[in-house]
Amino acid sequence: MEIKEKVKVYTDNQEKIARYSKVLGHPVRVFIMDFLVKNTDKCCYSGDMAEELPIARSTLSQHLKELKEAGLIQGEINPPYIKYCINKTGWSEAKELLGTFFNRK
Amino acid sequence: MEIKEKVKVYTDNQEKIARYSKVLGHPVRVFIMDFLVKNTDKCCYSGDMAEELPIARSTLSQHLKELKEAGLIQGEINPPYIKYCINKTGWSEAKELLGTFFNRK
DNA sequence: TTAGTGTTTCGTCTAATTACGAAACAAATG
DNA sequence: CATTTGTTTCGTAATTAGACGAAACACTAA
Numbered sequence: 001m002e003i004k005e006k007v008k009v010y011t012d013n014q015e016k017i018a019r020y021s022k023v024l025g026h027p028v029r030v031f032i033m034d035f036l037v038k039n040t041d042k043c044c045y046s047g048d049m050a051e052e053l054p055i056a057r058s059t060l061s062q063h064l065k066e067l068k069e070a071g072l073i074q075g076e077i078n079p080p081y082i083k084y085c086i087n088k089t090g091w092s093e094a095k096e097l098l099g100t101f102f103n104r105k
Numbered sequence: 106m107e108i109k110e111k112v113k114v115y116t117d118n119q120e121k122i123a124r125y126s127k128v129l130g131h132p133v134r135v136f137i138m139d140f141l142v143k144n145t146d147k148c149c150y151s152g153d154m155a156e157e158l159p160i161a162r163s164t165l166s167q168h169l170k171e172l173k174e175a176g177l178i179q180g181e182i183n184p185p186y187i188k189y190c191i192n193k194t195g196w197s198e199a200k201e202l203l204g205t206f207f208n209r210k
Numbered sequence: 211t212t213a214g215t216g217t218t219t220c221g222t223c224t225a226a227t228t229a230c231g232a233a234a235c236a237a238a239t240g
Numbered sequence: 241c242a243t244t245t246g247t248t249t250c251g252t253a254a255t256t257a258g259a260c261g262a263a264a265c266a267c268t269a270a
Binding site for chain 3: 241242243245250252257261262264
Binding site for chain 3: 045046047050057058060061062064079081082
């Protein structure tokens with residue numbers, strides 16, 4: 001019986017960068033983020049985006065869920081609609097992390 | 106028999122962003138890019154990185170292949186070693202695309 | 211209460227990703 | 241020629257991701 005020593009291999013930043021990158025690793029999700037950034041003033045409903053996308057609504061909903069879980073967006077219930085918008089906290093963290101990842105001497 | 110009309114839904118940039126993000130969507134690959142950026146002067150062999158990573162060499166090789174195919178790194182044969190380095194073209198494209206993706210008014 | 215609306219969740223299927231060890235490779239050396 | 245060395249490719253298994261339609265949900269309005 002041996003004690004498995006837990007060694008940390010990746011930094012927190014590396015793991016966060018991987019996590020944010022992963023969730024942006026699909027064109028539908030990039031499209032959604034673009035859409036929300038372009039329309040911060042207006043309301044963005046799932047249906048608004050669904051009209052422009054060639055995927056089932058349930059599939060879109062799944063992508064929205066992933067973005068929400070990653071902290072990049074948030075949804076505000078406004079029955080029977082759900083209004084989505086950027087989660088500023090997560091969005092700026094991602095921006096910050098990716099920024100320093102790419103911009104080094 | 107109907108003609109399937111091919112409609113473009115995502116912009117080229119959205120697809121490129123998704124592609125670069127996807128390949129950065131794994132901590133091992135973020136680690137590799139960090140490693141290569143930090144050591145642009147020195148030689149970076151697969152084995153150098155393998156020593157610091159808790160994965161099989163064949164697995165590392167697979168990750169290197171993905172980064173190479175995405176255009177983020179390149180390998181120069183220097184027998185029996187293979188020296189890896191950043192692919193400046195792809196790296197700056199990714200930096201540029203992600204930069205404008207995150208930095209909009 | 212019943213019907214309607216916009217959205218999500220569930221169940222399912224297929225395809226892609228991640229991982230490993232064994233085997234193959236390519237060049238240098240004994 | 242046979243070994244050795246660093247690396248990749250192959251074969252395979254396990255897990256995760258992406259997609260769909262049907263069903264469920266939550267709230268409004270009739």
